[in-house]
Amino acid sequence: MIAPLPPAAAARSYRTPGNLVIRIEGVTKLYRMGAETVHALRGVNVEIRRNEYLAIMGPSGSGKSTLMNMLGCLDTPTAGRYDFNGKNVAHMVDDELAEIRNREIGFVFQTFNLLPRSDALHNVELPLVYAGVGPAERRERAFEALRNVGLGDRVHHRPNELSGGQRQRVAIARALVNRPSILLADEPTGNLDSRTGEEIMALFEQLYDQGNTIIVVTHEEDIARHARRIVRLRDGLIERDERS
Amino acid sequence: MLFSEILRMAFGSLGVNKLRSFLTMSGITIGVFSVIGVMTTVTAMRGSIETGLSILGVNMFQIGKNPTGIQLSGENRRRVEQRRNITLEQAQRYRQLMEGWTDVVCLKVFGRDGPVQVTYANRKTEPGVNFGGTNEHFLVANQYSIEAGRNFTPEDIDLARPFAIIGQDVLRRLFPAESPLGKMIKVGSRTYTVIGTFAAKGSNFGQSQDDIVITPITRFLSDYGAARFSVNIATQAPSQEVYNETVDRAITAMRMVRSLQAEQENDFELYSNDSLIAVFAQVADIVRAGALVISAIALLAASVGITNIMLVSVTERTKEIGIRKSIGARSRSILLQFLIEAVVLSVSGGVVGIAIGVVTGNLLAVWLNAAVVFPWDWAVIGLLTCTVIGVSAGLYPAMKAARLDPIESLRYE
Numbered sequence: 001m002i003a004p005l006p007p008a009a010a011a012r013s014y015r016t017p018g019n020l021v022i023r024i025e026g027v028t029k030l031y032r033m034g035a036e037t038v039h040a041l042r043g044v045n046v047e048i049r050r051n052e053y054l055a056i057m058g059p060s061g062s063g064k065s066t067l068m069n070m071l072g073c074l075d076t077p078t079a080g081r082y083d084f085n086g087k088n089v090a091h092m093v094d095d096e097l098a099e100i101r102n103r104e105i106g107f108v109f110q111t112f113n114l115l116p117r118s119d120a121l122h123n124v125e126l127p128l129v130y131a132g133v134g135p136a137e138r139r140e141r142a143f144e145a146l147r148n149v150g151l152g153d154r155v156h157h158r159p160n161e162l163s164g165g166q167r168q169r170v171a172i173a174r175a176l177v178n179r180p181s182i183l184l185a186d187e188p189t190g191n192l193d194s195r196t197g198e199e200i201m202a203l204f205e206q207l208y209d210q211g212n213t214i215i216v217v218t219h220e221e222d223i224a225r226h227a228r229r230i231v232r233l234r235d236g237l238i239e240r241d242e243r244s
Numbered sequence: 245m246l247f248s249e250i251l252r253m254a255f256g257s258l259g260v261n262k263l264r265s266f267l268t269m270s271g272i273t274i275g276v277f278s279v280i281g282v283m284t285t286v287t288a289m290r291g292s293i294e295t296g297l298s299i300l301g302v303n304m305f306q307i308g309k310n311p312t313g314i315q316l317s318g319e320n321r322r323r324v325e326q327r328r329n330i331t332l333e334q335a336q337r338y339r340q341l342m343e344g345w346t347d348v349v350c351l352k353v354f355g356r357d358g359p360v361q362v363t364y365a366n367r368k369t370e371p372g373v374n375f376g377g378t379n380e381h382f383l384v385a386n387q388y389s390i391e392a393g394r395n396f397t398p399e400d401i402d403l404a405r406p407f408a409i410i411g412q413d414v415l416r417r418l419f420p421a422e423s424p425l426g427k428m429i430k431v432g433s434r435t436y437t438v439i440g441t442f443a444a445k446g447s448n449f450g451q452s453q454d455d456i457v458i459t460p461i462t463r464f465l466s467d468y469g470a471a472r473f474s475v476n477i478a479t480q481a482p483s484q485e486v487y488n489e490t491v492d493r494a495i496t497a498m499r500m501v502r503s504l505q506a507e508q509e510n511d512f513e514l515y516s517n518d519s520l521i522a523v524f525a526q527v528a529d530i531v532r533a534g535a536l537v538i539s540a541i542a543l544l545a546a547s548v549g550i551t552n553i554m555l556v557s558v559t560e561r562t563k564e565i566g567i568r569k570s571i572g573a574r575s576r577s578i579l580l581q582f583l584i585e586a587v588v589l590s591v592s593g594g595v596v597g598i599a600i601g602v603v604t605g606n607l608l609a610v611w612l613n614a615a616v617v618f619p620w621d622w623a624v625i626g627l628l629t630c631t632v633i634g635v636s637a638g639l640y641p642a643m644k645a646a647r648l649d650p651i652e653s654l655r656y657e
Contacts, residue, residue, distance in 0.1 A: 074570060074650050095574045102572020113567045113654065117260055129249055130572045174571065 013209055014228060018050030020086075021181050021213060022071065027080030027090075029066050029236075040066040042236035043080070048215065050181070053208045055224035056217045058233035065186075067233065068217045072107060072184050073100045085181060102130050106175025110187035112167040114159040120146060120170045121155040127178045145173040149203060165196035172203065176212065183207065185216045189223055201226045250577070254585040257561075268553045269593035271546025272633065275539040276597025276626045277604070282535035283622040284605025286528045288614040290521075303481040304385055305491060305516040307338075307498055309474040327511045329474035332465055334501045338477060341497035346490060348480035350385035351461050352378035353473045362410075362457055364418040364429045373414060374456040375431060377464020385478040393425045393440030396460055400439075404462035408436035411456035412444040431457065434467050447613055491516075543629065546593070547637040554586050554641035558648075565645055566653025579646035586638020587631055594630030598623050 029041040040063045048054060058064040069075040070082065073089055076097070082090045089100060106127075107113075114123045124142040133141070146155050149169040159167050168188060175183055185204070189197030201223065208214055216227060224230050232240040258265045309327050332351070339349045354376030361371045380396045383389060393409070400407055408429060415424055424438040436459055445453040465473060481490035491514065498512055515523075558565070565578055602623075606616045 069651050072570070074654075095576070098569065098572050098574045101570060107570050109654070113563070113570070115564060115567060117256070126568070127571045130568075130574070130577060178572075 012205070012228075015051040015208070015211070017052050020047060021050050021084065022046070022048040023081070023083040024070075025081040025083075027070065027077040027082060029063075029070065029075070030078045039236050041070070041077070044233075044236070044238055046231060046238065046241070048182070048213070050213050051208075051211065053204075053214045053226075053228045054216070055227035055230045056215065056233065057219060057221075057224050057230055058239075059219065061235075062233040063236040064217055064219075064233050066236075068184065068186055068215075071182075071215060072105050073097045098130075102127055103178060104181045106172075106178070106180040106183045108168070108171050108175050108183065108185035108188045110190040112159070112164075112171045112191070114167060114170055114174075116159050119156045119158050120151060120162070120173075123159070123170055124174045124177050127174060131178055141177055142173070145177040146170070148176070149173045163196070164192050165199055168192065168196075168200050169203065172200075172207075176207070182213045182215055185214065187218055187220075188216060189218075189220070197223070250580050250584050251588070253581055254588045257557075257585060258588060261557075264553060265589060268546075268549050268589055269596065271542065271549050272590050272593025272630060273597040273600065275542030275546055276594045276630065277601040278542065279535050279539035280598050280601025280619065280622055280626055281605040281608075282531060283619045284602050284617060285608045285612075286532060287619050288606065288609030288617045289612055290524065290528060291615055291617060303484055303487050303490075304478055305481075305494070305514055307477040307479070307494065307512055307514050309512060311513040311515075328502075329471070330477070330502075330512060332461065332470060332475055335475040335477050338494075338497050338501045341500065342479065342493065345493055346480060346482050348381050348384055350379060350381035350478040352376055352382060352385075352458075352476050352478070353461055353464055354476075360431060360457075362414055362418065362429055362431050364424075364427060367418050367420075369414055369417045369455075372455070374411075376456075376458055377461035378458050379461055381478070381480075382458060384480065388445060389443045391441045391443040392423070393438070395440060401460045401462055404460055404466055406434070406436045406459070406463055407439045408457050408459050409440040409442060410438055411442045411452075411454040413452055413455040414457055415441050429457075436463075543633060547590075547633045550586055550589055550634070550637035551641060553589075554582060554638050555644070557585070558582065558641050558645040561645075562648060562653045562656040565648050566650050566656065569648070569650035570654060575646040578648075579642045582642035582645045583635060583638045586642065587634030590630045590634030590637065591627060594626050598626055 024044055024046045027041055027044045028039070031038040031040055042063075044063075044067060056064050056067060066075070070077060073084070073092075074097075076082075076092070077090050080090065081088060084100060084104060089097065092100070101107075115126070118126075121139070121142050124145050125138045128138040128141060143152070143155060146152055146169075149172050151166060151169050151173065154162060154166060154170075157166075159170070162170065168191075172183075172188075175185075183204075188204075189200055192200065204214055204216070204226065214227075216223065218224050227244075229241070229243045231238060232242075307330070309330055310324055335351045339351070342349055354374065359371035360373045360375040362369045362373050362375070378396075379401045380398060383395055390409070391412075396407065396409070399405075410418075410424060410429070418424065418429060419427070424441060427438050428435050429438055430436075436457075442454065442456065447453060461475070479490065479494050481487040495510065495514065498514075499510065502511055504511065568578060602618060605619075609616065
């Protein structure tokens with residue numbers, strides 16, 4: 001039996017959006033695929049503020065993956081402006097982008113992307129390793145992050161000893177351990193059954209309440225409905241930007 | 245990012261593919277082992293030769309027909325081959341000429357054709373007994389001592405008495421439960437009366453020095469044909485101070501004995517401990533050069549192996565690299581991670597090679613009666629070489645890893 005989805009608007013909190021975190025202006029992205037040029041993004045404008053809970057939706061080919069890679073500083077735009085916390089990242093070099101990814105962005109992937117041979121604790125510690133945090137503090141913060149996602153008793157389990165939902169929780173703990181400005185989730189429930197998916201969405205709700213800024217990229221209406229704002233993409237352009 | 249962190253990662257990921265890491269390492273191990281093993285043996289042996297036992301007795305030098313060196317040019321070899329044997333008469337004449345200056349002149353002839361087997365009653369030795377003719381100075385010249393019985397007397401030599409002095413190995417084989425003195429032993433069809441035994445001397449360069457039978461040189465030459473042998477003459481200088489003068493006198497005496505004209509070159513060789521050490525050093529240099537060439541080839545092959553396995557590793561771990569980059573690893577961190585992995589692989593191989601090389605080299609050295617040594621200089625050179633190999637073999641794969649696009653890598657399955 002799958003539990004019925006909770007009504008989307010039932011008893012949910014709304015937090016006042018804070019400072020501007022992301023400002024994207026006229027961003028385009030071109031890919032060359034052989035002889036063809038693909039316009040993945042054709043001039044996107046979007047602003048995201050602290051304390052927002054936002055979903056980016058769109059069918060495949062709409063440019064949502066490209067936008068997500070851009071938001072996550074894995075990629076840079078062909079043209080346009082991308083300000084992250086007031087800094088223009090559009091022209092940053094690789095190492096500067098790595099630093100932003102490390103300190104400001106917490107990724108959650110559809111396939112979890114944990115290091116298979118490291119236990120949960122070490123996986124969660126990894127961003128802190130690259131941030132240069134010392135071993136003792138690292139350990140403590142990783143413990144805390146795992147406790148926060150309800151895995152305080154699973155810290156020494158390897159990914160293959162954990163269920164899908166637990167793996168995604170480890171990934172969320174890893175994403176949050178360095179206290180990023182945004183949590184960027186790409187189809188976070190795509191590899192989970194719907195019940196576990198709902199658990200993860202409930203966790204997102206909780207994290208939102210704790211003051212995190214969350215961006216979920218998805219093609220599922222049910223998942224998007226958890227967000228307070230939905231940005232719909234089509235053919236590389238924003239089609240609609242609706243707040244609930 | 246902390247270096248210790250990267251080091252831990254490297255050991256971690258090498259531990260994952262234990263067999264593969266081991267196989268890759270073994271190339272380096274073999275390369276390092278061959279050079280360290282040889283260097284250890286050579287160093288140990290040289291040390292024991294230079295400091296401990298001298299090859300010849302104290303202040304001794306030897307005169308013989310042939311040089312001990314190697315790599316003679318064709319012309320030299322021909323000249324040496326044409327030399328006349330040093331006959332017993334010449335050697336005795338030499339001895340007379342040296343009389344009054346030094347009395348210790350040992351004449352000896354060793355090496356009958358074929359392996360020598362000594363028998364007594366129904367017992368016999370292994371073939372290959374060191375059998376020769378010499379005189380009463382053999383003990384001093386070769387640092388033997390008598391355990392039972394007596395040494396040859398000048399009279400025994402003059403009269404060519406069929407006497408023998410035997411070493412401990414021969415004693416044990418032929419006379420396990422009885423005294424050998426006065427017993428008749430046989431070498432081939434000849435019979436000799438045992439008048440003494442040598443005290444045990446152990447082995448040198450892997451050869452037992454106790455597997456020996458000596459007989460008066462006069463007897464030996466009349467039994468086996470004087471014309472076939474060239475006599476070796478060992479002379480002891482009365483003291484270190486007059487060593488060089490003794491050598492000069494010896495050369496003069498030898499030239500007289502050999503009836504050489506003033507313009508003729510010496511047709512004999514003179515070797516001292518120093519010249520024997522020099523010969524050893526010459527051989528050691530060739531062995532060392534050979535070991536260096538072999539290990540250089542092995543290490544070159546091994547470094548190609550490391551590059552190869554690191555490239556495989558980078559491809560296999562594309563996803564991991566993507567994950568690391570997505571959570572903020574800089575290219576440099578990835579580069580270092582793979583570079584250190586290659587260095588750890590190479591240096592671990594080197595450490596194992598040094599360990600095996602030192603142990604093997606020393607076992608060989610001990611077997612050859614030399615003292616145990618640890619070749620620090622070569623160990624350090626070996627480790628530095630391994631580090632350089634690790635860096636150079638790992639650089640290209642590590643750069644490839646560092647340059648991977650994070651988006652592409654994350655998608656890699």
